[in-house]
Amino acid sequence: MQMTKTELPKNWSLENLEDGRLVLNMGPSHPAMHGIVRVLLTVDGERVSDADVEIGYLHRGFEKTCENVTYNQCVPYTDRLNYVSPFINNVGFALAVEKLMGIETPVRTQYIRVIMSEISRITDHLTCIGANAMELSAFTVYFYLINAREALYKLGDSAAGGRITPAYTRVGGLTRDLPPDFKKDAAEAFKLVRKNLADSDKLLTRNRIFYDRLHNTGHISKEDAISLSFTGPALRSTGVPLDVRKATPYLVYDRFDFDIPVGSNGDNYDRYLVRLEEIQQSMRIVEQALAQLPDGPINHPDFNVSLPPKEEVYGNIEALMAHFKLTFEGVKPPKGEVYQAVEGGNGEVGFYIVSDGTGRPWRLRVRPPSFALTGGLAKMIKGGYIADIVATFGQINMIGGELER
Amino acid sequence: MGLETLFGHSYLTTRLDEAVNWARKYSFFNYPFVTACCGMEFMSTFASTYDIARFGAEYPRFSPRQADVLFVVGTVNEKLAPVLKRVYDQMCEPKWVVSFGVCASSGGFYDNYATVQGIDKIIPVDIYIPGCPPRPEAVLDALIKLQAKVSKESVLDRKYK
Amino acid sequence: MTTYLQETVKTRFPAAVLETSAFRGDETVVIKKEALKEVAAFLKDELGFDLLMDLTAVDYLPREPRFELVCHFYSTRHNYRLRLKCPVGADDAKVDSLTPLWAGANWFEREVYDMFGLKFEGHPDLRRLLMYDGFEGHPLRKDYPLKKRQPRIPHRD
Numbered sequence: 001m002q003m004t005k006t007e008l009p010k011n012w013s014l015e016n017l018e019d020g021r022l023v024l025n026m027g028p029s030h031p032a033m034h035g036i037v038r039v040l041l042t043v044d045g046e047r048v049s050d051a052d053v054e055i056g057y058l059h060r061g062f063e064k065t066c067e068n069v070t071y072n073q074c075v076p077y078t079d080r081l082n083y084v085s086p087f088i089n090n091v092g093f094a095l096a097v098e099k100l101m102g103i104e105t106p107v108r109t110q111y112i113r114v115i116m117s118e119i120s121r122i123t124d125h126l127t128c129i130g131a132n133a134m135e136l137s138a139f140t141v142y143f144y145l146i147n148a149r150e151a152l153y154k155l156g157d158s159a160a161g162g163r164i165t166p167a168y169t170r171v172g173g174l175t176r177d178l179p180p181d182f183k184k185d186a187a188e189a190f191k192l193v194r195k196n197l198a199d200s201d202k203l204l205t206r207n208r209i210f211y212d213r214l215h216n217t218g219h220i221s222k223e224d225a226i227s228l229s230f231t232g233p234a235l236r237s238t239g240v241p242l243d244v245r246k247a248t249p250y251l252v253y254d255r256f257d258f259d260i261p262v263g264s265n266g267d268n269y270d271r272y273l274v275r276l277e278e279i280q281q282s283m284r285i286v287e288q289a290l291a292q293l294p295d296g297p298i299n300h301p302d303f304n305v306s307l308p309p310k311e312e313v314y315g316n317i318e319a320l321m322a323h324f325k326l327t328f329e330g331v332k333p334p335k336g337e338v339y340q341a342v343e344g345g346n347g348e349v350g351f352y353i354v355s356d357g358t359g360r361p362w363r364l365r366v367r368p369p370s371f372a373l374t375g376g377l378a379k380m381i382k383g384g385y386i387a388d389i390v391a392t393f394g395q396i397n398m399i400g401g402e403l404e405r
Numbered sequence: 406m407g408l409e410t411l412f413g414h415s416y417l418t419t420r421l422d423e424a425v426n427w428a429r430k431y432s433f434f435n436y437p438f439v440t441a442c443c444g445m446e447f448m449s450t451f452a453s454t455y456d457i458a459r460f461g462a463e464y465p466r467f468s469p470r471q472a473d474v475l476f477v478v479g480t481v482n483e484k485l486a487p488v489l490k491r492v493y494d495q496m497c498e499p500k501w502v503v504s505f506g507v508c509a510s511s512g513g514f515y516d517n518y519a520t521v522q523g524i525d526k527i528i529p530v531d532i533y534i535p536g537c538p539p540r541p542e543a544v545l546d547a548l549i550k551l552q553a554k555v556s557k558e559s560v561l562d563r564k565y566k
Numbered sequence: 567m568t569t570y571l572q573e574t575v576k577t578r579f580p581a582a583v584l585e586t587s588a589f590r591g592d593e594t595v596v597i598k599k600e601a602l603k604e605v606a607a608f609l610k611d612e613l614g615f616d617l618l619m620d621l622t623a624v625d626y627l628p629r630e631p632r633f634e635l636v637c638h639f640y641s642t643r644h645n646y647r648l649r650l651k652c653p654v655g656a657d658d659a660k661v662d663s664l665t666p667l668w669a670g671a672n673w674f675e676r677e678v679y680d681m682f683g684l685k686f687e688g689h690p691d692l693r694r695l696l697m698y699d700g701f702e703g704h705p706l707r708k709d710y711p712l713k714k715r716q717p718r719i720p721h722r723d
Contacts, residue, residue, distance in 0.1 A: 028488050029438055031467035036440050036485065056696040057485045058440055061517035063681075064706055076514070083442035099590050127445070146452035153449075164445050164538055226616050226642060229670030240642060247645050336589045339620075339638055339649065350638065354624055367620040367638070375673035401441055404696055483718045484698040490719060517712050518705055519697075526721040 012042070012052070020044060024386075028057050032135040032390040035400045037374065039381075039389065046385050051378040055404055062405035066364040070330025071097050072170050074364065079165040081366060082402040084127045085120035085345045086166055087113075087156070089402075094169035095250060096340035096351035100333040101171070103305060108296040109173050110251045115186075115289045116159065116168060117251075117342075118282040122193065123152050124345030124397070125275040125282075132272075132394030133204060136213055141200045148196040151189040158185060171331045172306035173299030183290050190283050197279060205276070214268040218380045218392030221266060228379070229372035232347025233278065234396055237263035237270035244343040256288045268395040305331055330359030346370050346397050368402040422559050429473070429499065430552040433462040436472035438492060441479030443506035446538040455541035460548055469495040474551070475528075480508035482519045486527050493528045499558075501531045501551060506538055513537060569593060571648055574613065579605055584653075592649055599635070599652040603662040606637070606650070610667055615639035615648065618664065621674035623654075623682045627708035631655040633684060637664070654684060663689040681706035 017023070026039040036057040042050040062081065066074045078093045079086040091113045098105065105113075130145035153163040158179050160166035168175055179185075204210045220230075222238045235242055243260045245253045261277035263270030299306040303322035312319035337354040347369030354363040373396040380396075381389050439447055450457050457463050466472040469492050481489055493502070504524055507513040510533040512522035524530060531554060534547045572586040575595050582601030587594050597605050609615040619638040626632060631653040639648045654661055663686035664671040675686045676695040683704040686692060694701070698718055703710050 028485065029492060031465070034439070034444070056694075056698065057482065057488070058480060059482055059484065059519050059696040060441075060480055060515045061519040061705065061712075064710075064712055065515065065517055068712055080442050083445060102590060127448070131448070143453045146448060147454055150449060150452075150454045163540075164442055224669070227669045229618050229668065229674075231617075231619075242642055248647075337592075337594075338590050339592055339647075341619075348619065350620055352620065352622065352636070352638070362626075363624045365620070365622045367622075371673060371677075372670050375670060379669075483701075483716065486717070487719045518710070518714055518716070521717075521721075527719070529722075 012040075012050070017042065018044075021049065026386075026389065034131045034135070034394070035398050035403075037393075037398065037400075037403075039377075041386070041389075043386065046387075048381050048384055048386060048389070051381050053374060053377050055374060057404070058400040059404040060401075062366070063364055066361055068360065070359045071333075071361065072330060074361070075169060076165065076167045078366075079162075079167050080401050081368070081405065082124070082344055082346070082349070082370075082399045083164060084399060085117075085124035086164060087116040087120035087160075087168060088124075088342060088344045089349065090167065090169040091117050091251075092340060092342035092344070092349050092351050094171055095342065096338055096353050097171045097331070097333060099340050100336060100338045100353055100355055101305065101331070102334075103172065103300055103302070105173055105300055106297050107252070108294055109298045111289050111293050112159075112174060112178060112298070113169065114251050114253065114256075115178075115286050115293075116156065118286045118289075119152055119156060121282045121345050122279050123149050123156075125279050126152075126193075126197075128345070128394070128397040129200070129272065129275055132391070133200070133210075135390050135394055136210065138204060138207075138210065141203055144196040144200050148193040151192045155182070155185055155189050158182065170299075170306060172302070173297075177298050186286065186290060190287070193279070193283065197276070201276065205273075211269065213387070213391050214272060214395070216265075217268050217384055217388040218271075218395060219265070219267045220376065220380050224379065225266065225376070228376035230347065230376060231372070232344065232369050233271050233274045234373055235347065236261065237274050238266035239264050244341050244348050248341065250340075250342060252289075253285075255292065256285050258285050258288075268391050271395040332357065332359050341367075344369055344402075346373065346399065346402075349402070366402065366405055368405065370396065370398045370403045374398050374403055418560060423556075425560055426556045426558060430555040431461040433460075433474045433548075433551075434464065434466040434472045435462055435474045435476050436467065436469055436492070436496070437465050437476050437478060438489065439476075439478040440481065440485065441506075441508065443479045443508070443538040446536075446541060446544065447476070447478045447505065450541040450544045455545065457545065457548065460545070460552075462548060469493075470497060472496060473500050475500065475502045476505055477502065477509045477524050478505040480506075480513060480515060481521050481524050481527070483521060484519075486521055489524065490527055501555070502528055503532045503534065503547060503551060504530045505534050505544065505547075507535050508537075510535060571613070571646060575605065575608070578608060592647070594649040594651060596651045596653070599654050599661055602635075602650075602652055603664070603667075606664055606667055609639055609648070609650070613646075614641045614643050615646070617642055618668040618670050618674070619647075621664065621671055621678065623678045623684055625682060625706065625708050633659065633682060635661055635678070635684065659683060660685045660687055662687055665689055680704070683707065 024041045028036040028038045038054040040052040078089040081089045126145045126149045130142045134142035160168040225238045241262045258281045261274045308319040313323045333355045335357045339352045341350045350367030352365040356362040504510045576583045582597045584596045617640040619640045633654040637650045680694045
């Protein structure tokens, strides 16, 4: 069978290892690392003395593919970036294109986008904590949290039509409006989420084993975290209160009353606590948004941006032409470039779009939050045990789809 | 499994077939080769709402030597292809492969320089599950089809050297 | 209309700044690639841009200079954002590395090298990041066809 060789880092060599050290491969397909990442470790007994993280096993050519399709056709590809919180990616992309075009969506759309983003954030954190608990052998917590996640998937499914890959936003609006009993369903889903979360909290937070495995492992200081471009819960766990929703509010986040949990220690336990509290804050935002939700249209009125309603298409020649042009050539933003940041589950998701005036992007760049986090993984695991890699890797919540696009 | 092949197709082997296949199909040990978004539906299928444990297939074996069903979940790209081939080669007979999701079955909508257009270009596949991602009910349906396929096998099919 | 940040950079480095602009609220400064390290150090030490949010490149194929390196900076203390761009020609595709200033630039630069072929001088470990070694070419360049495949192991049928 053909052996494929991989480049080792420049300052490593297999021959000149000091006494007793071993180069181990924590390979791409590993049970306790959810995602395909290869970590080459130089270990001294159980302690990691050097590490090299190799990624690229899920590179699917997102950026180049998006240069060949229209803007609205990019939306399903953005679903599969951070696949545990797909609504956030959809919203971020739509906001970036709308910023480029200089248009604003109706208020109802903004509220609905906030609601779906926050629901996505809750599913992201539930999956992260559940999978991490499972890898540390707390299976019950996994079942409780995935069960809670199912209720949220059902909610997202009723609104958007897809559990994991909804493709809910379009440039200038949404595909469809919320169903009529969304508020009631959301209240029931949140009851289940709160109950399962309370149970998991009782099982994990003050559990001796869980605490020992997460406390003081994967530690990183505030200065190192900023230098490594960390954002999101990992940065907030070190004590930096940076959240895009509060720093540069987008959509209607400035109308809600919510807090940003900030840790102090910069280790895995703080990240876990930050995530746990963020779920509660997200539910708070959704409840306020559902209470304030105004009525109105959900798509931008200009026919050059969103598809006109069917009555107009069959009645009126301008609408017919606009429908034809939009479907075949896509929306045409002016020439220029923008960077739009939204707060994803792992940190700041940035969309940098360069437009040349046609219906297809010239360059679409996604700034993935887990890219910086995985880049800093080597620093966080050096000096720790091999067993701590599992906890650290789980708590930085590396999502392969957004890491490697 | 070697002695009964001496007898060829006979009454003894058909009863043996039924017993062996019954044992195999109700106790799949799966190796979840999870890469991408389909992994989320995989997690849902293996959790309590769409319980796969009622089919006997819930416990993942993370060593290819101990597994018999290889679930390839999610996109496989060119960088990962030799890893997949290696894992498949390390599995012992009898082994089956389930290609979970369109990316594993045919490349999905990633028709570009990086993605393998279907894992059947690398390893032989028994069951294909379409869907992006497939609903957990589709996964359970596929598992039932795999069970039906296994029950039609014969101990004489796989000659061990 | 230029704002305070752009004016400061322009006054400090009059020879290096090629143009400044603000489009839809984003401020951009375009500088010569030789001045990249100095300007970046000035931004970090004196203007307080401690977080390198993103470092990427764009390929404008028919135009000369072909590539453009784009860096997004963020200041956690003052909540400012700034975009820095420098044009890089295809025949001299080398730029100074920002890794000594921001450790996070390490992987961003490796990805730009992998996808575009721009080399970074002073980078501690410049290797491919997303593609496997043995892959020929740089995929995000405009002259690399979308569907050109390079199988790593031979495919069946």
